[in-house]
Amino acid sequence: MPTLLHNAFVCTGLAGGFIENGAVLIEGTKIAWVGSLSTLPPQAATTKRKDLGGRVVIPGLINTHAHGGLSMHRGCCDDGDLFQWASALAPHTASLTIEDNRAGCTLAVMEMVRNGITTACDCTRYGAGVFASVASEIGMRSLSGALANSPELRPNGRPNWPLALDETKEAIQVYQGNGLCRFYLGGHSPYSCTPQLLTEVKREADALGLHFVLHVAENRRENEMILAQYGKSPLAWLAELGVLDRRSILAHCVWLDEKDVDILADTGAGVAHNPASNAKLASGIAPVPALRRGGIPVGLGTDSTLSNNCLDLFQEMKLSVLLQRAASLDGMIMGASDAFTMATIEGARVLGWEAEIGSLEAGKEADLVVLSLDHPLGLTAERVLSDIVYHAGPQHVHSVMIAGRTIFEGGCFSMIDEAEIRSAIHKHYQTSEMNKETSDA
Ligand SMILES: [Zn+2]
Structure with missing residues:
Protein backbone atom coordinates (compact mmCIF):
# COMPACT_ATOMS: atom_id res chain seq x y z
CA MET A 1 0.00 0.00 0.00
CA PRO A 2 1.37 3.47 -0.83
CA THR A 3 2.50 5.58 2.12
CA LEU A 4 2.21 9.33 2.44
CA LEU A 5 4.87 11.03 4.55
CA HIS A 6 3.34 14.35 5.56
CA ASN A 7 3.74 17.28 7.96
CA ALA A 8 7.31 17.72 6.75
CA PHE A 9 9.64 20.44 5.48
CA VAL A 10 10.77 18.80 2.24
CA CYS A 11 14.10 19.66 0.56
CA THR A 12 13.99 17.99 -2.84
CA GLY A 13 17.65 18.65 -3.57
CA LEU A 14 16.71 20.56 -6.75
CA ALA A 15 17.17 24.31 -7.19
CA GLY A 16 14.55 26.12 -5.13
CA GLY A 17 13.10 22.81 -4.00
CA PHE A 18 12.05 23.67 -0.46
CA ILE A 19 8.45 22.81 0.41
CA GLU A 20 6.89 23.96 3.67
CA ASN A 21 4.11 21.69 4.87
CA GLY A 22 5.26 19.23 2.25
CA ALA A 23 4.56 15.58 1.67
CA VAL A 24 6.13 12.64 -0.16
CA LEU A 25 4.08 9.77 -1.55
CA ILE A 26 5.93 6.45 -1.64
CA GLU A 27 4.76 3.55 -3.80
CA GLY A 28 6.83 0.40 -3.66
CA THR A 29 10.50 1.36 -3.91
CA LYS A 30 9.79 4.69 -5.60
CA ILE A 31 8.60 8.22 -5.01
CA ALA A 32 5.18 8.62 -6.68
CA TRP A 33 4.67 12.30 -5.87
CA VAL A 34 6.30 15.17 -3.93
CA GLY A 35 4.68 18.49 -3.18
CA SER A 36 2.76 20.73 -0.84
CA LEU A 37 0.05 18.91 1.11
CA SER A 38 -2.50 21.38 -0.27
CA THR A 39 -1.87 20.05 -3.80
CA LEU A 40 -2.11 16.38 -2.90
CA PRO A 41 -3.39 14.38 -5.90
CA PRO A 42 -6.74 12.59 -5.37
CA GLN A 43 -5.24 9.08 -5.56
CA ALA A 44 -3.18 9.87 -2.44
CA ALA A 45 -6.25 10.56 -0.31
CA THR A 46 -6.72 6.98 0.87
CA THR A 47 -3.12 5.96 1.50
CA LYS A 48 -1.47 5.00 4.76
CA ARG A 49 -0.19 8.19 6.38
CA LYS A 50 2.86 8.89 8.48
CA ASP A 51 3.10 12.20 10.32
CA LEU A 52 6.70 13.42 10.43
CA GLY A 53 5.95 16.00 13.10
CA GLY A 54 7.30 18.97 11.17
CA ARG A 55 10.71 17.36 10.60
CA VAL A 56 12.92 17.99 7.57
CA VAL A 57 13.15 15.48 4.69
CA ILE A 58 16.23 15.47 2.46
CA PRO A 59 17.48 13.13 -0.27
CA GLY A 60 19.69 10.35 1.10
CA LEU A 351 28.34 7.53 -9.71
CA GLY A 352 26.24 7.54 -12.91
CA TRP A 353 23.11 7.00 -10.82
CA GLU A 354 21.41 10.40 -11.19
CA ALA A 355 18.37 9.08 -13.08
CA GLU A 356 17.38 6.99 -10.03
CA ILE A 357 18.72 8.70 -6.90
CA GLY A 358 20.12 11.99 -5.54
CA SER A 359 16.94 14.08 -5.40
CA LEU A 360 13.33 13.74 -4.28
CA GLU A 361 11.32 13.59 -7.51
CA ALA A 362 8.44 11.48 -8.76
CA GLY A 363 9.78 8.38 -10.46
CA LYS A 364 13.03 8.23 -8.52
CA GLU A 365 13.90 5.65 -5.89
CA ALA A 366 12.58 6.54 -2.42
CA ASP A 367 15.95 7.14 -0.71
CA LEU A 368 15.46 9.83 1.91
CA VAL A 369 16.54 10.97 5.35
CA VAL A 370 14.33 12.57 7.99
CA LEU A 371 16.15 15.13 10.14
CA SER A 372 14.96 16.48 13.49
CA LEU A 373 15.91 20.11 12.89
CA ASP A 374 14.32 22.78 15.00
CA HIS A 375 15.36 26.38 14.43
CA PRO A 376 14.60 28.89 17.20
CA LEU A 377 13.17 31.30 14.63
CA GLY A 378 11.23 28.62 12.73
CA LEU A 379 12.13 26.73 9.57
CA THR A 380 12.63 28.59 6.30
CA ALA A 381 14.48 27.46 3.16
CA GLU A 382 17.56 29.52 4.10
CA ARG A 383 17.67 28.32 7.70
CA VAL A 384 17.12 24.67 6.78
CA LEU A 385 19.88 24.71 4.14
CA SER A 386 22.23 26.51 6.53
CA ASP A 387 21.47 24.04 9.33
CA ILE A 388 21.96 20.99 7.08
CA VAL A 389 25.45 22.10 6.05
CA TYR A 390 26.83 24.07 9.01
CA HIS A 391 24.94 22.79 12.05
CA ALA A 392 23.49 19.30 11.56
CA GLY A 393 25.11 15.98 12.35
CA PRO A 394 24.23 12.34 12.92
CA GLN A 395 22.44 13.35 16.13
CA HIS A 396 19.77 14.97 13.95
CA VAL A 397 19.10 11.84 11.84
CA HIS A 398 15.65 10.61 12.87
CA SER A 399 15.10 7.96 10.20
CA VAL A 400 16.50 6.65 6.93
CA MET A 401 14.48 5.20 4.06
CA ILE A 402 16.10 3.39 1.14
CA ALA A 403 14.12 2.00 -1.81
CA GLY A 404 10.89 2.77 0.05
CA ARG A 405 11.85 0.80 3.16
CA THR A 406 12.59 2.45 6.51
CA ILE A 407 15.83 0.72 7.50
CA PHE A 408 16.70 2.96 10.46
CA GLU A 409 14.42 4.85 12.83
CA GLY A 410 14.75 6.24 16.33
CA GLY A 411 18.27 4.83 16.74
CA CYS A 412 17.38 1.28 15.63
CA PHE A 413 17.99 -0.71 12.48
CA SER A 414 14.95 -2.55 11.15
CA MET A 415 16.63 -5.40 9.23
CA ILE A 416 19.44 -6.40 11.59
CA ASP A 417 20.07 -6.92 15.29
CA GLU A 418 22.81 -4.35 15.85
CA ALA A 419 23.80 -5.51 19.36
CA GLU A 420 24.23 -9.10 18.21
CA ILE A 421 26.28 -8.03 15.20
CA ARG A 422 28.53 -5.75 17.27
CA SER A 423 29.16 -8.48 19.79
CA ALA A 424 30.14 -10.94 17.00
CA ILE A 425 32.48 -8.33 15.50
CA HIS A 426 34.19 -7.71 18.85
CA LYS A 427 34.64 -11.46 19.31
CA HIS A 428 36.06 -11.77 15.78
CA TYR A 429 38.39 -8.83 16.29
CA GLN A 430 39.83 -10.22 19.54
CA THR A 431 40.99 -13.37 17.77
CA SER A 432 42.00 -11.90 14.41
CA GLU A 433 45.60 -11.99 13.19
CA MET A 434 45.23 -8.35 12.29
CA ASN A 435 44.61 -7.40 15.91
CA LYS A 436 47.77 -9.20 17.00
CA GLU A 437 49.75 -7.19 14.49
CA THR A 438 48.11 -3.97 15.62
CA SER A 439 48.94 -4.59 19.28
CA ASP A 440 52.49 -5.76 18.44
CA ALA A 441 53.20 -2.65 16.39
ZN1 LIG B 1 40.56 5.80 -1.28
Missing part, protein backbone atom coordinates in the same frame (compact mmCIF):
# COMPACT_ATOMS: atom_id res chain seq x y z
CA LEU A 61 23.32 11.46 1.25
CA ILE A 62 25.69 9.89 -1.28
CA ASN A 63 29.20 8.90 -0.24
CA THR A 64 31.27 8.78 -3.43
CA HIS A 65 34.41 7.30 -1.86
CA ALA A 66 34.88 4.89 1.04
CA HIS A 67 36.92 1.90 2.20
CA GLY A 68 34.52 0.16 4.57
CA GLY A 69 36.74 -2.88 5.09
CA LEU A 70 39.34 -0.80 6.93
CA SER A 71 36.91 0.34 9.65
CA MET A 72 38.42 -1.88 12.31
CA HIS A 73 41.68 0.08 12.05
CA ARG A 74 40.16 3.41 13.07
CA GLY A 75 42.77 5.54 14.84
CA CYS A 76 45.71 3.18 14.30
CA CYS A 77 47.68 5.55 12.00
CA ASP A 78 46.63 9.12 12.72
CA ASP A 79 49.80 10.97 11.73
CA GLY A 80 51.93 11.49 8.66
CA ASP A 81 51.27 12.45 5.07
CA LEU A 82 49.76 10.04 2.53
CA PHE A 83 52.95 8.07 1.89
CA GLN A 84 54.12 7.98 5.53
CA TRP A 85 50.61 6.91 6.48
CA ALA A 86 50.47 4.21 3.78
CA SER A 87 53.80 2.74 4.97
CA ALA A 88 52.71 2.80 8.62
CA LEU A 89 49.44 1.18 7.67
CA ALA A 90 50.85 -1.59 5.46
CA PRO A 91 51.76 -4.06 8.28
CA HIS A 92 48.26 -3.73 9.76
CA THR A 93 46.48 -4.62 6.54
CA ALA A 94 48.93 -7.23 5.23
CA SER A 95 46.97 -10.15 6.67
CA LEU A 96 43.48 -8.72 6.22
CA THR A 97 41.10 -11.62 5.54
CA ILE A 98 37.71 -11.59 3.85
CA GLU A 99 36.15 -12.04 7.33
CA ASP A 100 38.06 -8.97 8.59
CA ASN A 101 36.85 -7.09 5.52
CA ARG A 102 33.25 -8.18 6.18
CA ALA A 103 33.42 -7.06 9.82
CA GLY A 104 34.87 -3.69 8.79
CA CYS A 105 32.24 -3.21 6.08
CA THR A 106 29.49 -4.01 8.59
CA LEU A 107 30.75 -1.34 10.99
CA ALA A 108 31.07 1.10 8.09
CA VAL A 109 27.57 0.51 6.71
CA MET A 110 25.98 0.86 10.16
CA GLU A 111 27.90 4.11 10.76
CA MET A 112 27.00 5.49 7.34
CA VAL A 113 23.29 4.75 7.70
CA ARG A 114 23.22 6.32 11.18
CA ASN A 115 24.78 9.39 9.52
CA GLY A 116 22.13 9.65 6.81
CA ILE A 117 24.15 8.05 4.00
CA THR A 118 21.96 5.94 1.74
CA THR A 119 24.45 5.11 -1.05
CA ALA A 120 28.19 4.52 -0.94
CA CYS A 121 30.88 3.77 -3.48
CA ASP A 122 33.19 1.40 -1.63
CA CYS A 123 36.72 0.28 -2.47
CA THR A 124 38.71 -2.74 -1.36
CA ARG A 125 41.61 -4.82 -2.64
CA TYR A 126 40.03 -8.24 -2.07
CA GLY A 127 36.42 -9.32 -1.79
CA ALA A 128 34.74 -7.15 -4.44
CA GLY A 129 31.29 -8.36 -3.37
CA VAL A 130 31.67 -8.06 0.41
CA PHE A 131 30.47 -4.48 0.83
CA ALA A 132 27.48 -5.18 -1.45
CA SER A 133 26.58 -8.24 0.60
CA VAL A 134 26.72 -6.37 3.92
CA ALA A 135 24.98 -3.26 2.59
CA SER A 136 22.16 -5.38 1.13
CA GLU A 137 21.62 -7.14 4.47
CA ILE A 138 21.29 -3.78 6.22
CA GLY A 139 19.25 -2.29 3.35
CA MET A 140 21.73 0.27 2.00
CA ARG A 141 22.45 1.02 -1.66
CA SER A 142 26.01 0.45 -2.90
CA LEU A 143 28.42 0.73 -5.79
CA SER A 144 31.10 -1.81 -4.91
CA GLY A 145 34.25 -3.25 -6.37
CA ALA A 146 37.94 -3.82 -5.96
CA LEU A 147 40.90 -1.69 -6.98
CA ALA A 148 43.51 -3.71 -8.86
CA ASN A 149 47.16 -3.00 -8.14
CA SER A 150 50.54 -4.07 -9.45
CA PRO A 151 52.14 -5.78 -6.42
CA GLU A 152 55.67 -4.70 -7.34
CA LEU A 153 54.61 -1.05 -7.04
CA ARG A 154 53.03 -1.22 -3.56
CA PRO A 155 54.41 -1.88 -0.06
CA ASN A 156 53.31 -5.39 0.99
CA GLY A 157 51.49 -5.65 -2.32
CA ARG A 158 49.77 -8.88 -3.20
CA PRO A 159 48.42 -9.53 -6.70
CA ASN A 160 44.66 -9.01 -6.98
CA TRP A 161 44.12 -9.09 -10.73
CA PRO A 162 42.41 -10.88 -12.48
CA LEU A 163 41.01 -12.04 -9.10
CA ALA A 164 39.14 -8.73 -8.76
CA LEU A 165 37.54 -9.27 -12.17
CA ASP A 166 36.38 -12.80 -11.28
CA GLU A 167 35.07 -11.64 -7.88
CA THR A 168 33.19 -8.76 -9.47
CA LYS A 169 31.56 -10.95 -12.12
CA GLU A 170 30.46 -13.36 -9.39
CA ALA A 171 29.13 -10.55 -7.19
CA ILE A 172 27.13 -9.16 -10.13
CA GLN A 173 25.45 -12.55 -10.56
CA VAL A 174 24.61 -12.80 -6.85
CA TYR A 175 23.65 -9.26 -5.85
CA GLN A 176 22.84 -7.04 -8.82
CA GLY A 177 19.29 -8.34 -9.09
CA ASN A 178 18.28 -7.08 -5.64
CA GLY A 179 17.90 -3.50 -6.86
CA LEU A 180 20.33 -2.02 -4.30
CA CYS A 181 23.70 -2.99 -5.78
CA ARG A 182 25.84 -1.90 -8.64
CA PHE A 183 29.48 -2.73 -9.31
CA TYR A 184 32.57 -1.18 -10.86
CA LEU A 185 36.09 -2.26 -11.76
CA GLY A 186 38.98 -0.11 -10.62
CA GLY A 187 42.68 0.43 -10.28
CA HIS A 188 44.32 1.78 -7.13
CA SER A 189 46.27 4.69 -8.67
CA PRO A 190 48.55 5.59 -11.57
CA TYR A 191 51.59 5.15 -9.28
CA SER A 192 50.60 1.67 -8.01
CA CYS A 193 49.39 0.23 -11.32
CA THR A 194 51.37 -0.36 -14.48
CA PRO A 195 49.93 1.25 -17.63
CA GLN A 196 49.19 -2.25 -18.93
CA LEU A 197 47.12 -3.05 -15.85
CA LEU A 198 45.18 0.25 -16.01
CA THR A 199 44.25 -0.21 -19.65
CA GLU A 200 43.31 -3.85 -19.10
CA VAL A 201 41.03 -3.01 -16.15
CA LYS A 202 39.39 -0.18 -18.10
CA ARG A 203 38.88 -2.46 -21.12
CA GLU A 204 37.17 -5.09 -18.95
CA ALA A 205 35.04 -2.40 -17.28
CA ASP A 206 33.90 -1.16 -20.69
CA ALA A 207 33.16 -4.69 -21.85
CA LEU A 208 30.90 -5.21 -18.82
CA GLY A 209 29.38 -1.69 -18.99
CA LEU A 210 30.81 -0.83 -15.56
CA HIS A 211 32.29 2.33 -14.08
CA PHE A 212 36.04 2.63 -13.53
CA VAL A 213 37.34 3.90 -10.16
CA LEU A 214 40.83 5.26 -9.50
CA HIS A 215 42.68 7.41 -6.93
CA VAL A 216 44.31 10.29 -8.82
CA ALA A 217 46.53 13.28 -8.02
CA GLU A 218 46.00 12.88 -4.28
CA ASN A 219 49.43 14.03 -3.09
CA ARG A 220 52.02 16.36 -4.61
CA ARG A 221 54.63 13.61 -4.55
CA GLU A 222 52.39 11.44 -6.73
CA ASN A 223 52.45 14.15 -9.41
CA GLU A 224 56.25 14.37 -9.12
CA MET A 225 56.58 10.60 -9.48
CA ILE A 226 54.32 10.44 -12.54
CA LEU A 227 56.03 13.44 -14.11
CA ALA A 228 59.46 11.83 -13.61
CA GLN A 229 58.25 8.50 -14.97
CA TYR A 230 55.97 9.52 -17.83
CA GLY A 231 56.75 13.21 -18.39
CA LYS A 232 53.16 14.29 -17.70
CA SER A 233 50.68 15.08 -14.96
CA PRO A 234 48.68 12.07 -13.69
CA LEU A 235 45.55 13.36 -15.47
CA ALA A 236 47.35 13.93 -18.78
CA TRP A 237 48.95 10.50 -18.48
CA LEU A 238 45.61 8.78 -17.82
CA ALA A 239 43.98 10.66 -20.71
CA GLU A 240 46.77 9.48 -23.00
CA LEU A 241 46.20 5.91 -21.83
CA GLY A 242 42.55 6.32 -22.81
CA VAL A 243 41.09 5.35 -19.42
CA LEU A 244 39.11 8.55 -18.77
CA ASP A 245 35.50 9.03 -19.83
CA ARG A 246 32.02 9.55 -18.41
CA ARG A 247 32.22 6.29 -16.55
CA SER A 248 35.43 7.19 -14.69
CA ILE A 249 35.18 8.06 -10.98
CA LEU A 250 38.35 9.76 -9.81
CA ALA A 251 38.98 10.04 -6.09
CA HIS A 252 40.82 13.10 -4.71
CA CYS A 253 42.09 15.14 -7.73
CA VAL A 254 43.85 17.56 -5.35
CA TRP A 255 46.89 18.40 -7.49
CA LEU A 256 45.48 19.64 -10.79
CA ASP A 257 46.55 22.48 -13.05
CA GLU A 258 44.29 24.29 -15.52
CA LYS A 259 45.06 21.79 -18.28
CA ASP A 260 44.07 18.93 -16.00
CA VAL A 261 40.73 20.61 -15.31
CA ASP A 262 40.21 20.91 -19.09
CA ILE A 263 41.04 17.22 -19.50
CA LEU A 264 38.43 16.30 -16.89
CA ALA A 265 35.84 18.53 -18.57
CA ASP A 266 36.61 17.06 -22.02
CA THR A 267 36.47 13.44 -20.90
CA GLY A 268 33.38 13.80 -18.70
CA ALA A 269 34.98 12.00 -15.73
CA GLY A 270 33.57 12.66 -12.26
CA VAL A 271 35.47 13.53 -9.08
CA ALA A 272 35.03 12.13 -5.55
CA HIS A 273 36.19 14.96 -3.27
CA ASN A 274 37.33 13.94 0.23
CA PRO A 275 38.03 17.17 2.14
CA ALA A 276 38.65 15.68 5.61
CA SER A 277 40.90 12.88 4.38
CA ASN A 278 42.88 15.25 2.15
CA ALA A 279 43.42 17.63 5.06
CA LYS A 280 44.29 14.89 7.58
CA LEU A 281 46.88 13.31 5.26
CA ALA A 282 48.36 16.74 4.51
CA SER A 283 47.50 16.26 0.83
CA GLY A 284 45.98 19.70 0.24
CA ILE A 285 42.65 21.11 -0.91
CA ALA A 286 41.14 20.05 -4.22
CA PRO A 287 40.28 22.93 -6.61
CA VAL A 288 36.55 22.26 -6.32
CA PRO A 289 35.31 25.71 -7.44
CA ALA A 290 37.36 25.44 -10.68
CA LEU A 291 36.12 21.89 -11.27
CA ARG A 292 32.49 22.85 -10.80
CA ARG A 293 32.90 25.97 -12.98
CA GLY A 294 34.17 23.58 -15.67
CA GLY A 295 30.96 21.54 -15.41
CA ILE A 296 32.76 18.55 -13.90
CA PRO A 297 30.55 16.57 -11.51
CA VAL A 298 32.00 16.60 -7.98
CA GLY A 299 30.62 14.45 -5.18
CA LEU A 300 31.70 14.19 -1.56
CA GLY A 301 33.45 11.23 0.01
CA THR A 302 34.48 10.22 3.48
CA ASP A 303 37.37 7.94 2.49
CA SER A 304 38.17 5.41 5.24
CA THR A 305 38.01 5.63 9.02
CA LEU A 306 41.83 5.47 8.92
CA SER A 307 42.21 8.77 7.13
CA ASN A 308 39.19 10.68 8.41
CA ASN A 309 38.06 9.07 11.02
CA CYS A 310 34.29 9.54 10.66
CA LEU A 311 31.98 8.36 7.91
CA ASP A 312 29.95 11.52 8.16
CA LEU A 313 28.97 13.60 5.13
CA PHE A 314 27.63 16.40 7.33
CA GLN A 315 31.25 17.03 8.34
CA GLU A 316 32.39 16.76 4.73
CA MET A 317 29.74 19.26 3.56
CA LYS A 318 30.84 21.80 6.16
CA LEU A 319 34.56 21.24 5.57
CA SER A 320 34.15 21.45 1.79
CA VAL A 321 33.01 25.06 2.17
CA LEU A 322 35.21 26.10 5.09
CA LEU A 323 38.49 24.85 3.60
CA GLN A 324 37.89 26.69 0.30
CA ARG A 325 37.11 29.91 2.16
CA ALA A 326 40.11 29.58 4.48
CA ALA A 327 42.47 28.89 1.58
CA SER A 328 41.14 31.57 -0.79
CA LEU A 329 40.20 34.26 1.78
CA ASP A 330 37.03 34.56 -0.31
CA GLY A 331 33.87 34.18 1.75
CA MET A 332 31.75 33.81 -1.40
CA ILE A 333 33.80 31.11 -3.11
CA MET A 334 31.42 28.32 -2.08
CA GLY A 335 28.24 28.16 -0.04
CA ALA A 336 25.82 25.76 1.62
CA SER A 337 23.88 24.98 -1.55
CA ASP A 338 27.12 23.92 -3.30
CA ALA A 339 27.91 21.50 -0.48
CA PHE A 340 24.36 20.11 -0.27
CA THR A 341 24.29 19.59 -4.05
CA MET A 342 27.62 17.73 -3.98
CA ALA A 343 26.38 15.46 -1.16
CA THR A 344 23.20 14.58 -3.08
CA ILE A 345 22.42 14.96 -6.80
CA GLU A 346 25.95 15.75 -7.95
CA GLY A 347 27.26 12.75 -6.02
CA ALA A 348 24.67 10.65 -7.84
CA ARG A 349 25.93 12.08 -11.14
CA VAL A 350 29.51 11.11 -10.27
